[in-house]
Amino acid sequence: NAGVTQTPKFQVLKTGQSMTLQCAQDMNHEYMSWYRQDPGMGLRLIHYSVGAGITDQGEVPNGYNVSRSTTEDFPLRLLSAAPSQTSVYFCASSPYRGSLYEQYFGPGTRLTVT
Amino acid sequence: KNEVEQSPQNLTAQEGEFITINCSYSVGISALHWLQQHPGGGIVSLFMLSSGKKKHGRLIATINIQEKHSSLHITASHPRDSAVYICAVRSYGGSQGNLIFGKGTKLSVKP
Numbered sequence: 001n002a003g004v005t006q007t008p009k010f011q012v013l014k015t016g017q018s019m020t021l022q023c024a025q026d027m028n029h030e031y032m033s034w035y036r037q038d039p040g041m042g043l044r045l046i047h048y049s050v051g052a053g054i055t056d057q058g059e060v061p062n063g064y065n066v067s068r069s070t071t072e073d074f075p076l077r078l079l080s081a082a083p084s085q086t087s088v089y090f091c092a093s094s095p096y097r098g099s100l101y102e103q104y105f106g107p108g109t110r111l112t113v114t
Numbered sequence: 115k116n117e118v119e120q121s122p123q124n125l126t127a128q129e130g131e132f133i134t135i136n137c138s139y140s141v142g143i144s145a146l147h148w149l150q151q152h153p154g155g156g157i158v159s160l161f162m163l164s165s166g167k168k169k170h171g172r173l174i175a176t177i178n179i180q181e182k183h184s185s186l187h188i189t190a191s192h193p194r195d196s197a198v199y200i201c202a203v204r205s206y207g208g209s210q211g212n213l214i215f216g217k218g219t220k221l222s223v224k225p
Contacts, residue, residue: 033212042118042200042215058212090157103147103213105157 002026006091006106013081013113021076021109023091029104031094032074036060036087037108043090049074050096081113117141120201120216127223133188135219137201140182147213148175148186149200157200160186191223 007022025032033048045058049068063085065077074093078085091106119138127133137146148161161168161175163184168175172191177184188195201216 035215040217042116042217043202043213044215045212048212088155102159102162103149104159105149108155108157110155 004091004093004104004106006089006109008109009107010110011112013078013111015081015083015113017081019078019081021078021089021091021111023074023076023106024072025074025093025104026072027093027095027104028071029093030071030096031101032068033058033092034064034066034074034076035090035092037090038087046076046089078111083113085111086113087111116216117205117214118201118203118216120199120219122219123217124220125222127191127221129192129223129225131191131223133191133195133221133223135186135199135201135221137184137186137216138182139184139201139203139214141203141205141214143179143182143203143205145204146177146184147202147204148184149202151198151200151218153197160199188221193223193225196222 004025030051034046035043037043044060046064047066049055052068052071055066089109092103094101094103117140121136145164149157150160151157163177172189174187198218198220200218202213
């Protein structure tokens with residue numbers, strides 16, 4: 001049981017490039033989410049999904065796209081990278097979005113946009 | 115104003131000391147989470163609570179729903195407890211039940 005996996009661990013992009021951050025979980029969790037973590041700020045929600053085929057925007061969705069074609073995978077796409085997207089990105093999952101379920105986090109992806 | 119406030123921001127303790135980290139929130143919540151982020155960056159869930167108190171080893175978490183306040187206590191602290199501790203709440207209403215995070219408390223325990 002690998003839990004939540006993320007690839008890559010580190011990435012450097014040039015402004016304007018696009019890329020996809022991969023996230024997968026093997027716990028059959030319905031709820032998956034993407035957060036970004038910046039110095040001096042709490043984790044902020046980018047996008048989330050409550051099940052395959054269902055996604056919605058979080059607090060800071062601009063510049064990012066997501067899709068959820070399977071229960072296991074929830075990739076995050078940067079359409080045209082900007083220096084403001086330099087951050088650490090975490091994917092998380094839980095059995096359901098309901099209040100009493102623990103969140104499981106991936107190891108994070110450190111992204112630098114130059 | 116942040117919806118979730120943690121104090122202190124930074125905390126240095128000597129090994130063996132009793133540590134308290136506080137979390138106050140301004141929204142109605144259905145649950146509160148305490149998370150730990152180690153220097154390597156990984157985040158793990160420590161506690162999830164909606165009332166009362168929970169204990170796991172040397173860690174104790176309490177919540178007072180009426181006062182909108184939670185505390186995380188570490189007894190007999192150890193250098194391996196050095197990490198960032200993050201409080202997060204699952205709110206009702208506008209944020210649709212997603213988690214709202216505090217900025218974290220950085221704890222350093224010296225031997």
